[in-house]
Amino acid sequence: MSTERESPGQSDRRLCGLVKDLANQIDAHLRARTAALGLTTSQGNLLRELTHPLTLRELAERMSCEPSNITFIADRLEEQGHLERHPHPDDRRAKQLVLTPKGTELRERLLKLLSEDSPLAPLAPEEQDALQHLLSRALIR
Template identity: 80%
Template structure:
């Protein structure tokens, strides 16, 4: 059974993680707005590091593929991505950034690095934080 001290420590850590996630989300929203994007569109662009299916993108964004369809439609309509036949699965389509989309993604990544909520941490500290969060998530 957890002691009172362990329970308080757990609550403090959970609160800090929640606060950091909120700051990161607000930062993403603000930077996305400067580019005329929603936070979800910005997240999709950030995650499109290579051609991937809607299902793969949905997994990276932790949501259902049906939710990503609307986002992909909007980004495609704006000329930021295209759907191409998947080379190994004729039932699937791959999402591929257009040159305009790749340029926007680069700008977004640059903006997200400016005044990031994680900026106060040295790169080594960010590595430690990533390691600790990864350990906490693996069960």
């Protein structure tokens, strides 16, 4: 058994591969759970991220996409009765997306489904906290 350490390049490549594989598993899990509810992955992402009233721009930042993409997704969810656009309390030009009772119930169902058999489920809560801390540190630039 060799006691040689990996070179920084090898270690970085291996770690990046693991992060990518985990991201792919999380994405596949999200796709399967949203499909079970008759939603697109984008709709599921929007529902998951809409933790409180947010503007299209704020939601786009959270979801790392353009506000025009959020508009399209929000339009579909609004047509289905899951969310509404309300005037922003501090900015007359902006609208906030707000879940309806039907949307809140759907979001709760989605979050419950996402917690079942999650790719992160094998980790104990303190391990999940440690992973979150380490990933947060790695993302700070």
